[in-house]
Amino acid sequence: MKERDIQVTVNGRNAKKRIEARMLLSDFIRHELGLTGTHVGCENGVCGACTILVDGTAVRSCCTLAVQTEGCHIETIESLGRVNKLSPLQQAFWEKHGLQCGFCTPGMLMIMTELLRQNPNPDRAQIRERLNDNLCRCTGYEDIISSVERAVELMRAERGVQ
Amino acid sequence: MKPPVFDYEQPTSLRAALESLSRNTGTFKLLAGGYSLLPLLNARTISPECIIDISRIGELRYVTEEAGTIRIGALATHDQVMNNSAVIRECPIVFEAYKHVGNHTIRNRGTLCGSLCFNDPTAEMPLIMSLLGATFVVRSSWGSRTLSANDFFKGPFTNSLMPNEMLVEVRIPRQPAGHGHSFIEISQRYGDRGLAAAGCMLTLKYGVVSDVRIGFRNLGEGLGRVRAVEAELENKAVNAAAIDAASTAARQSVRPEADMHADAEYRRDVAATLTKRVIETALMRAGQTSHVPSFSGRLS
Ligand SMILES: Cc1cc2nc3c(=O)[nH]c(=O)nc-3n(C[C@H](O)[C@H](O)[C@H](O)COP(=O)(O)OP(=O)(O)OC[C@H]3O[C@@H](n4cnc5c(N)ncnc54)[C@H](O)[C@@H]3O)c2cc1C
Ligand code: FES
Ligand code: FES
Numbered sequence: 045m046k047e048r049d050i051q052v053t054v055n056g057r058n059a060k061k062r063i064e065a066r067m068l069l070s071d072f073i074r075h076e077l078g079l080t081g082t083h084v085g086c087e088n089g090v091c092g093a094c095t096i097l098v099d100g101t102a103v104r105s106c107c108t109l110a111v112q113t114e115g116c117h118i119e120t121i122e123s124l125g126r127v128n129k130l131s132p133l134q135q136a137f138w139e140k141h142g143l144q145c146g147f148c149t150p151g152m153l154m155i156m157t158e159l160l161r162q163n164p165n166p167d168r169a170q171i172r173e174r175l176n177d178n179l180c181r182c183t184g185y186e187d188i189i190s191s192v193e194r195a196v197e198l199m200r201a202e203r204g205v206q
Numbered sequence: 207m208k209p210p211v212f213d214y215e216q217p218t219s220l221r222a223a224l225e226s227l228s229r230n231t232g233t234f235k236l237l238a239g240g241y242s243l244l245p246l247l248n249a250r251t252i253s254p255e256c257i258i259d260i261s262r263i264g265e266l267r268y269v270t271e272e273a274g275t276i277r278i279g280a281l282a283t284h285d286q287v288m289n290n291s292a293v294i295r296e297c298p299i300v301f302e303a304y305k306h307v308g309n310h311t312i313r314n315r316g317t318l319c320g321s322l323c324f325n326d327p328t329a330e331m332p333l334i335m336s337l338l339g340a341t342f343v344v345r346s347s348w349g350s351r352t353l354s355a356n357d358f359f360k361g362p363f364t365n366s367l368m369p370n371e372m373l374v375e376v377r378i379p380r381q382p383a384g385h386g387h388s389f390i391e392i393s394q395r396y397g398d399r400g401l402a403a404a405g406c407m408l409t410l411k412y413g414v415v416s417d418v419r420i421g422f423r424n425l426g427e428g429l430g431r432v433r434a435v436e437a438e439l440e441n442k443a444v445n446a447a448a449i450d451a452a453s454t455a456a457r458q459s460v461r462p463e464a465d466m467h468a469d470a471e472y473r474r475d476v477a478a479t480l481t482k483r484v485i486e487t488a489l490m491r492a493g494q495t496s497h498v499p500s501f502s503g504r505l506s
Binding site: 045088101107109 | 207208209210211212213214215216237240241244245247248249257259261262309310311312314315396397
């Protein structure tokens with residue numbers, strides 16, 4: 045069959061569509077669901093701009109077929125915060141200049157969301173290690189690392205940990 | 207670009223997958239993690255008529271240890287294999303080499319068996335499985351056969367599977383107790399495709415090395431273990447002359463090709479240098495009771 049019905053949960057909402065089997069998950073999210081926060085850079089698996097979470101793990105959405113995620117829980121950049129209420133990670137990227145053009149930022153925020161869930165207190169080396177996943181052509185990475193460190197502080201404060 | 211149009215099947219059991227394989231007479235591809243296949247589809251390098259998506263076959267997503275043999279199912283992800291406690295304990299070279307396989311996001315979804323079937327000349331795991339003496343369990347709806355690494359791997363990007371067969375399991379036998387190991391890869395940036403890599407496993411007793419296994423990646427077609435290099439050390443007393451001889455043998459045995467990143471002569475030098483380094487590191491580690499790997503976060 046060249047087409048298929050899929051049902052997924054995207055940022056807590058149910059989505060049901062009939063799509064072509066060849067449709068990339070990145071295109072499904074952007075074109076079918078109108079969630080254009082997820083960026084598409086290389087469509088080749090290399091840059092990581094398209095990274096989203098599927099059942100809690102970071103996935104390159106340009107190298108995944110949408111039909112492969114039937115029944116899965118998908119989280120995209122839109123699930124993090126709003127303009128008037130940034131999530132701690134977004135707030136930290138804003139404070140520490142973790143972005144310039146912002147093209148890589150949705151992917152960066154999603155890989156770091158996964159990291160901070162797995163390890164709420166990563167050290168600088170661990171943040172660097174994870175940053176290896178994605179490319180940024182602007183910041184030189186240092187400010188992204190500082191942003192994640194700042195997010196760790198903000199999240200600790202939120203949890204009431206000193 | 208976008209993938210071409212194809213038929214899509216999503217078997218949820220091994221049996222259904224094997225039936226699907228024997229029923230399909232046109233061009234088709236199995237889809238596991240998709241991190242090698244989707245880039246090819248996106249670029250339209252390949253246009254199969256049908257994609258058989260095996261990623262939902264839960265029964266093949268395992269890493270288990272039974273009587274000293276580690277069994278890894280077709281859908282076990284890189285991450286699952288890399289962080290399995292039996293794998294870390296029994297064959298620490300796997301973890302060491304995995305640090306060079308793509309990155310965390312790739313290892314989340316990419317599978318060990320997908321990487322072995324794809325057999326990219328720069329991929330680390332085909333070499334590691336050769337060094338470990340792993341066997342490959344291959345099945346079709348007609349039956350099953352078990353292949354050695356030597357028989358499973360063919361030239362770059364090829365394996366010896368018949369169209370109706372799939373790799374269902376990789377088995378790593380028990381490794382010599384207290385063996386030393388080392389894997390080193392050179393790339394332009396950490397995480398990039400490897401320019402060249404070498405791996406070594408050996409056992410050291412009373413100053414004599416035995417069960418020496420040395421091999422290379424991306425240093426010439428079909429290079430797995432290289433007997434000419436291993437022979438310079440096997441059952442010999444370790445000394446600088448023996449290591450130099452192995453290093454010289456490596457320079458002579460590899461058949462690297464030039465590309466835009468490095469010429470063949472440079473790669474020969476790298477082969478000789480890496481050989482020395484992996485042997486020295488493996489010797490240093492041999493006999494130590496535990497090799498607790500640590501992810502130091504060092505970037506090179
Ligand atoms: C940015 C990036 C960097 C990468 N870096 C590295 C790296 O440094 N080292 C490395 O080794 N790899 C690297 N990879 C590749 C990655 O490891 C892939 O996950 C792996 O090569 C293929 O596994 P897969 O499960 O994704 O397979 P897929 O892409 O789904 O399949 C690969 C091929 O194997 C076939 N296949 C899959 N499973 C089976 C089976 N059970 N039986 C028969 N045929 C099967 C498929 O038909 C296909 O032809 C990288 C990938 C990307 C996108
Ligand atoms: S757009 Fe998906 S990795 Fe670059
Ligand atoms: S901010 Fe421009 S690519 Fe990262």
